[in-house]
Each structure stands twice: as C-alpha cells, then as structure tokens.
Amino acid sequence: MRNKNKRSLLLGNEALARGLCENGCQMATAYPGTPASEILPAVAAHKRSEGLESLHVQWAINEKVAFEIAYTASIAGLRSAVAMKQVGLNVASDPFMSGAYLGVKGGFLVISADDPGPHSSQTEQDSRLYAMSAKVPVLDPDSPEQAREMVGMGFRLSESFEIPVMVRPTTRVCHARQDLALKEISPGKVEANFEKNPGRWAATPKFRLQLHKELEAKLGEIASWAETAPLRLNPDSGSPERAIVVSGVSCAHARDIMTDLGLTDKVALYQVLQPYPLHTAFMTDILERHTEILVLEETRGVIEMQLARRDKVRGKESGHVPQTGELLPEIIETIIADFAGVNSSACMLEPVPGRRPTLCPGCPHRASFFAIKKAAPRGIYTSDIGCYTLGMNLMAVDTVLCMGAAISQAAGFAHAYSDEKRPPIVATIGDSTFFHAGIPPLIDAKVQRAPIVVVILDNRTTAMTGNQPTPATGVDILGCEVNSVDIEMLVRGCGINHCRTVDPMDTKGFIKELKEAMLLSKIEGPCVMISRSPCVLNLSRQEQADQYKKIRVTDDCDGCGYCVSHFECPALVLDSENQRVDIDVSLCTGCGVCVSVCPKGSIV
Ligand code: SF4
Numbered sequence: 001m002r003n004k005n006k007r008s009l010l011l012g013n014e015a016l017a018r019g020l021c022e023n024g025c026q027m028a029t030a031y032p033g034t035p036a037s038e039i040l041p042a043v044a045a046h047k048r049s050e051g052l053e054s055l056h057v058q059w060a061i062n063e064k065v066a067f068e069i070a071y072t073a074s075i076a077g078l079r080s081a082v083a084m085k086q087v088g089l090n091v092a093s094d095p096f097m098s099g100a101y102l103g104v105k106g107g108f109l110v111i112s113a114d115d116p117g118p119h120s121s122q123t124e125q126d127s128r129l130y131a132m133s134a135k136v137p138v139l140d141p142d143s144p145e146q147a148r149e150m151v152g153m154g155f156r157l158s159e160s161f162e163i164p165v166m167v168r169p170t171t172r173v174c175h176a177r178q179d180l181a182l183k184e185i186s187p188g189k190v191e192a193n194f195e196k197n198p199g200r201w202a203a204t205p206k207f208r209l210q211l212h213k214e215l216e217a218k219l220g221e222i223a224s225w226a227e228t229a230p231l232r233l234n235p236d237s238g239s240p241e242r243a244i245v246v247s248g249v250s251c252a253h254a255r256d257i258m259t260d261l262g263l264t265d266k267v268a269l270y271q272v273l274q275p276y277p278l279h280t281a282f283m284t285d286i287l288e289r290h291t292e293i294l295v296l297e298e299t300r301g302v303i304e305m306q307l308a309r310r311d312k313v314r315g316k317e318s319g320h321v322p323q324t325g326e327l328l329p330e331i332i333e334t335i336i337a338d339f340a341g342v343n344s345s346a347c348m349l350e351p352v353p354g355r356r357p358t359l360c361p362g363c364p365h366r367a368s369f370f371a372i373k374k375a376a377p378r379g380i381y382t383s384d385i386g387c388y389t390l391g392m393n394l395m396a397v398d399t400v401l402c403m404g405a406a407i408s409q410a411a412g413f414a415h416a417y418s419d420e421k422r423p424p425i426v427a428t429i430g431d432s433t434f435f436h437a438g439i440p441p442l443i444d445a446k447v448q449r450a451p452i453v454v455v456i457l458d459n460r461t462t463a464m465t466g467n468q469p470t471p472a473t474g475v476d477i478l479g480c481e482v483n484s485v486d487i488e489m490l491v492r493g494c495g496i497n498h499c500r501t502v503d504p505m506d507t508k509g510f511i512k513e514l515k516e517a518m519l520l521s522k523i524e525g526p527c528v529m530i531s532r533s534p535c536v537l538n539l540s541r542q543e544q545a546d547q548y549k550k551i552r553v554t555d556d557c558d559g560c561g562y563c564v565s566h567f568e569c570p571a572l573v574l575d576s577e578n579q580r581v582d583i584d585v586s587l588c589t590g591c592g593v594c595v596s597v598c599p600k601g602s603i604v
C-alpha cells in the first residue's frame with residue numbers, strides 16, 4: 001500500500017489537497033486568493049507525482065467560473081472541489097445559491113477559506129453565513145489534520161444527500177503546519193455520465209419551489225447525520241452548570257486554555273464540526289442540560305444564532321465575545337476565565353507597529369504610478385485588488401472597492417462630474433484582475449462613452465498570491481503549454497479603439513502616451529494603456545542580469561528627499577546626516593527608473 005506508515009509535515013492547505021487526493025477527487029478548480037492559494041498547487045503536485053490521469057486541475061478566470069466547472073463535473077458523477085478565499089465566494093455566490101437547490105451527484109466540496117483579522121482581505125466575512133443563506137451544510141476544521149479528515153467526511157455527506165458541502169477553514173488552519181500520518185492516495189475511477197433531466201438541471205421557477213422543499217427536507221436529515229454530530233471533548237465532567245461550545249480553530253485554543261485554567265472537569269466542552277445545520281438533538285440536549293452556555297466561533301455567531309436562547313447563551317451576538325478581529329488565545333482565555341469565574345494571567349499583547357508595506361525594489365507598478373501622477377497630477381485614481389493597491393503610498397490610488405471595480409468606479413466618477421469640472425480619471429487594474437472582473441465594466445464604459453483612461457498593469461502574472469499564471473501566460477498549473485489570450489486583442493474586442501502597449505520603465509514615453517490618451521478619452525470614451533513589464537519576482541537570473549544597470553547618486557544630490565517620498569523605492573535610502581540619498585545595492589535591481597525621477601538629474 002502506497003504511503004503506508006509515512007508521515008509528513010503539512011500546511012493546512014496541503015492537508016486539504018491531500019484529503020482531496022486521498023478521497024478520489026477527479027476535478028479541482030480555484031482562483032488564487034490568500035489564505036486559500038496553496039490548495040490547488042498542492043493538488044497539482046499530487047497529480048504530477050502520483051500520475052493521477054483521471055484528475056483535472058486548473059486555475060479558472062474567476063471564482064464563479066471555477067465553481068461552475070467543478071460543480072458540473074459533480075453533476076456528471078465525479079467527486080469534485082472548488083477552492084477560494086472568502087471574498088471569492090461573493091463572486092461565486094450566484095451558482096452557489098442555485099447549486100444548493102439543484103443538488104449534486106458526485107461529492108462536491110466548496111472550500112471557502114475565511115480570514116478573521118483580516119490579514120489579507122477586504123472583509124472579515126464569515127462564509128458560514130453564506131452556507132446558511134444558501135442552505136448548504138458547512139464543516140469547520142480546527143487543524144490541518146481535521147481539515148484533511150473533513151474532506152472525506154464532506155464527500156460522504158455530499159453524496160448521501162446529493163447536496164454541495166462547504167468546508168470552511170480559517171487562516172490559522174490554512175497556514176498552520178501539522179505532522180500527519182499519510183493515507184493512500186486514491187485515484188478517482190468514475191467515468192463521467194451525465195443523466196439528462198432538464199426538470200432538475202434546468203429547472204424553471206415552478207420546479208424550483210419543489211427543489212426548495214426537497215432542500216429543506218435534506219437539511220432536516222443532515223441535522224441528525226451521525227458522522228458530523230458535535231463531540232463532547234470532556235465526557236467525564238458530567239453535567240456542570242456551564243458549557244462551552246467551540247468550533248474551528250477556537251476549539252484548539254479552548255482545549256489548551258481549559259487545561260491551563262484547571263476547568264476540564266468543571267465546565268463541559270463541546271466541539272461543533274458542522275456549524276450549519278446545527279444538530280437538532282444537540283441543541284435540545286445542551287439547552288436542557290446546562291444553565292449557562294458560552295459559544296466561541298469565528299467570525300459571526302452562526303452557532304449562537306441557531307441556539308437562539310439569549311437568556312442562556314453568550315457569544316458574539318450577545319456582546320460577550322468580540323464581533324471583530326481574530327479570537328486569539330489571550331482573548332479566549334480572558335473570556336473563558338470570566339465565564340467560569342476564575343482568574344487568568346492572560347495579558348493582551350499590544351500590536352507591534354509593523355513596517356509599512358511597499359512595492360518591491362524595481363517593481364514596474366511603481367514606475368507606472370509615477371508616470372500616471374506626472375501625466376495627471378490632479379487626477380482621480382481608481383484602483384483594484386492586487387499588490388498595486390500599495391500605489392496608495394505614492395498617492396496614486398484613491399479607491400479600492402473589490403475585484404474589477406477600478407474601471408466601474410472610474411466610469412462612476414466620470415458620469416458624476418460635469419464636463420467642465422471633471423478631473424482626469426485614471427483607473428489601474430492588474431492583468432489577472434482585468435481577466436477576473438474587468439471586462440464587463442470596460443464594455444459598459446465603452447457603451448456609455450466614459451471619458452477615462454484605463455491602465456492595465458500587465459506584469460504577466462498573478463503576483464500578490466504567489467505568481468500564478470494568468471490567461472495570458474500560456475502555461476497551466478502543471479507547467480504545460482495551453483492557449484493564451486492576448487490582452488490587447490481582448491481590449492479591442494470590447495470595442496476600445498485606442499489601446500497602446502507601453503513599457504512603464506520608459507517613463508517619458510509612458511507619460512507622453514498617457515497625456516494623449518487623456519485628451520482622446522474626452523472625445524471617444526475609454527482609452528486603454530497596457531503597461532507591460534514582468535514582475536521582478538518572476539524574472540530568471542539571466543533576465544535580472546540582462547536588465548541590470550549600475551545606478552549611482554552623484555555628489556550633486558542635496559538630500560531634498562523628493563525621490564524617496566514620491567517614488568519610494570526601498571533601495572533609495574535617505575542619509576539625513578550627510579544630506580544625500582544613497583542606493584542600497586543589496587536591494588537595487590538596477591531597473592534604472594529612478595534616473596528619470598530625480599528632478600536635478602543626480603541619479604545616473
Ligand atoms: S537623488 Fe535627487 S531627488 Fe533624491 S534626494 Fe537627491 S537630489 Fe533629491
């Protein structure tokens with residue numbers, strides 16, 4: 001038997017991927033997004049190393065498309081999964097809601113990774129609330145090992161009730177490492193066999209009502225499904241007055257804290273594996289058995305809301321547990337100690353002020369932002385989700401709403417201002433984000449003749465989440481050659497006449513092109529600049545060497561600080577004592593853009 005007695009230290013996301021491959025998953029799709037980005041590459045690594053011919057793995061253009069591809073494999077009978085971060089579920093929410101009604105055939109998992117904190121997201125939203133809204137069962141792992149186990153559990157649940165199942169890890173589970181005993185990789189062997197049934201798979205509103213009734217009936221049964229029933233973690237403590245109900249990573253913290261505070265035999269501790277639908281018998285039992293119940297869960301009070309007894313239950317909705325931020329161990333310890341009436345030595349750690357995040361040395365986005373500021377110094381700059389959001393440090397990003405909104409917000413400003421008072425409006429959007437959600441707003445802007453300039457920051461990769469390929473890259477997740485989509489042709493296909501591909505490292509040339517586009521946009525509507533230069537983190541050693549220019553600061557530098565404050569390359573270091581700027585050669589990539597930044601020509 002392969003992998004017998006083998007152990008491995010796995011990241012939570014790798015454990016989820018392992019679980020998919022140990023349980024015969026035949027289709028895995030995703031759009032990258034922290035904290036979920038490592039799941040799909042780990043699945044792809046298993047496909048390569050184990051030769052899993054029957055497993056299709058792919059990045060999709062966005063989460064909605066990823067969902068629909070994997071869901072469809074499921075209705076053809078295959079076990080399948082889609083992975084995304086929690087805000088990605090907003091994008092996939094349309095098929096998610098509908099898929100719950102239609103149901104599935106092969107087991108279908110929606111892995112939606114939440115980011116309490118948030119560490120790298122726009123919101124702290126709780127995917128479990130989406131599951132409640134869609135009427136989809138959700139499993140909430142406390143560790144990498146449990147995440148792996150919940151993949152198998154989720155497939156069984158999904159197939160038993162023909163329903164999509166959500167697995168909802170949080171950042172602390174996704175990015176924790178745990179030593180796991182490996183189980184055998186099990187290649188899926190199901191042949192796709194779509195059984196036509198338009199009454200179900202293409203149901204009209206009349207039949208949807210029936211499907212909704214069936215969904216309700218499924219949920220009733222799932223609320224008593226033995227495999228996902230809550231666990232009593234300290235059964236020897238009997239029926240004390242107080243009980244704590246935990247879910248997700250809060251369980252791991254609470255177990256340790258209960259031991260440290262000597263509460264293991266004084267307060268009952270229950271772990272909820274399936275926060276929705278909460279098991280009916282469990283709800284009745286704990287409400288009868290205990291007089292005070294504390295619920296610890298992230299990020300909203302999903303379990304607490306279902307317990308629905310404000311006189312007995314404390315949690316986020318009652319105000320006893322913070323509604324925002326992560327439930328860190330020191331916070332949980334204070335809450336548990338207060339609940340149990342014991343002393344705690346937990347001290348709240350003051351957050352250490354971190355270094356302000358900034359674009360990398362040599363990053364082409366910095367050069368683009370510098371040119372935009374020069375070409376339109378009094379402009380409004382709408383932007384988007386990606387590492388280029390850091391352009392706000394350069395005062396070149398005024399708005400960031402959600403994926404793709406740079407272009408629609410630019411159009412919104414353009415339509416809001418009168419012709420006489422309208423400032424120049426420049427939208428910046430990354431290449432991957434443009435493919436994800438930028439195309440519909442660009443078409444809309446064209447139709448409405450919005451006088452805007454759109455700069456597509458084309459660094460040939462999805463940089464912020466780990467340099468995944470984009471549809472323009474021509475390489476898939478396995479490193480195999482695939483078709484690629486030409487961004488300029490795509491832009492022209494959206495009806496844009498004025499589309500230029502420019503090199504942001506040529507500052508003067510780019511400024512000239514931007515000025516022309518701004519004038520033209522007043523007449524014919526949106527103009528597009530594709531600012532193309534590869535991400536410095538994606539350059540080979542040879543490419544780095546080829547682009548390297550030896551840069552130095554002359555003695556004419558008077559230390560005015562303009563280059564540091566307006567360009568902010570980390571390799572430019574202000575020496576206040578000697579009133580000059582120096583170049584940190586350990587950081588400098590030799591891109592040479594700073595040469596055109598110093599107004600006095602002191603960088604050569
Ligand atoms: S290099 Fe130029 S811009 Fe930078 S501090 Fe010196 S004089 Fe000022």
Ligand code: SF4
Pocket residue numbers: 361362551569570571572583587588589590591592593594595
């Ligand atoms: S050449 Fe200038 S802009 Fe480029 S990395 Fe070096 S210091 Fe920064």
